[in-house]
Amino acid sequence: MMRSLLIRGMLVGLAAAALAYVVAWFLGEPQVALAISFEEAKAAAAGEATEPELVSRTVQETFGLITALAVFGVAFGGLFSIAFALAHGRIGSHRPHVTSALVALAGFVTVYVVPFLKYPPSPPAVGDPDTIGTRTGLYFTLIVLSLLAAGLAGYAGRRLVARLGGWNAGLTAVGVFVVIVMVIYLVMPSIDEVPADFSATVLWRFRLASLAIQATTWATLGLLFGTLAERVFTGTGAARRPAPAGV
Amino acid sequence: MANVAVPSARPVSLRIPVREIVPWAVFTAVLGLILIYFVGAEQGAVSIISGHTVHEFVHDGRHLLGFPCH
Numbered sequence: 001m002m003r004s005l006l007i008r009g010m011l012v013g014l015a016a017a018a019l020a021y022v023v024a025w026f027l028g029e030p031q032v033a034l035a036i037s038f039e040e041a042k043a044a045a046a047g048e049a050t051e052p053e054l055v056s057r058t059v060q061e062t063f064g065l066i067t068a069l070a071v072f073g074v075a076f077g078g079l080f081s082i083a084f085a086l087a088h089g090r091i092g093s094h095r096p097h098v099t100s101a102l103v104a105l106a107g108f109v110t111v112y113v114v115p116f117l118k119y120p121p122s123p124p125a126v127g128d129p130d131t132i133g134t135r136t137g138l139y140f141t142l143i144v145l146s147l148l149a150a151g152l153a154g155y156a157g158r159r160l161v162a163r164l165g166g167w168n169a170g171l172t173a174v175g176v177f178v179v180i181v182m183v184i185y186l187v188m189p190s191i192d193e194v195p196a197d198f199s200a201t202v203l204w205r206f207r208l209a210s211l212a213i214q215a216t217t218w219a220t221l222g223l224l225f226g227t228l229a230e231r232v233f234t235g236t237g238a239a240r241r242p243a244p245a246g247v
Numbered sequence: 248m249a250n251v252a253v254p255s256a257r258p259v260s261l262r263i264p265v266r267e268i269v270p271w272a273v274f275t276a277v278l279g280l281i282l283i284y285f286v287g288a289e290q291g292a293v294s295i296i297s298g299h300t301v302h303e304f305v306h307d308g309r310h311l312l313g314f315p316c317h
Binding site: 001002006024050054055059060061063065067069072075076078079082085088089090112115120123124127133135137139140200206209213214227247 | 265271277311317
């Protein structure tokens with residue numbers, strides 16, 4: 001069972017990466033290109049020599065981006081199948097496709113939206129190279145804290161089901177999550193390294209593109225994996241294996 | 248549980264025992280975190296392989312997926 005789910009999770013991750021690439025190509029890459037031309041214009045105005053290209057722009061926006069999205073998709077697809085397996089039957093008695101959609105929504109908010117709101121993604125030319133260590137540390141710390149907050153909220157929700165019922169316990173869990181995240185937001189330092197003359201439009205569109213790419217990835221995980229998991233559980237998709245008797 | 252030949256009565260909300268999930272979870276988590284590290288952070292904040300080639304190769308993905316890049 002777990003083996004089938006993990007394989008499907010990783011395959012769905014690849015499918016998610018393919019869709020994410022389409023979104024990245026049409027929404028993200030134009031903004032990256034604008035940000036890079038801003039960076040180059042600034043460097044030229046300051047009289048700096050252009051840096052040698054280790055990897056050409058063409059490779060970066062095709063193979064490089066495809067590789068990054070595919071690796072990210074397979075990794076999250078695998079992890080998603082584990083999260084699904086742990087959640088299924090334990091967050092209410094939903095059908096597999098409902099559990100899958102709920103886990104994807106929770107994952108998207110916890111792993112991406114919460115860090116996005118505090119430390120939004122930045123295009124090239126935004127961000128001081130000297131602070132990359134601090135910024136990366138803060139970003140990953142926030143992801144971990146957000147996951148812990150979700151774990152705590154989920155635990156609280158499960159404890160309250162008997163007293164409040166499924167719906168109200170779920171809402172309380174969401175409330176607990178929001179409160180913990182607000183406290184984390186207040187405690188963690190803010191970062192603003194956007195150059196004064198950087199286009200606000202490019203920045204806004206770049207960030208929306210990033211949001212769209214991640215939303216596409218998580219939506220594909222949630223919906224496509226749900227359909228496949230449904231078949232794993234009902235046995236209709238397992239034509240190659242003999243159906244286990246009595247289950 | 249009665250075996251009923253109606254699709255909707257199939258036990259679709261069965262729980263998978265945690266003991267069955269754990270080995271897969273540990274392995275997937277270790278492998279997944281390494282993969283995410285290479286897409287999200289290698290040759291940026293920290294560097295295992297020297298140079299900038301990995302960073303430059305995944306450059307656009309790192310920016311667009313929301314990781315701090317440089």
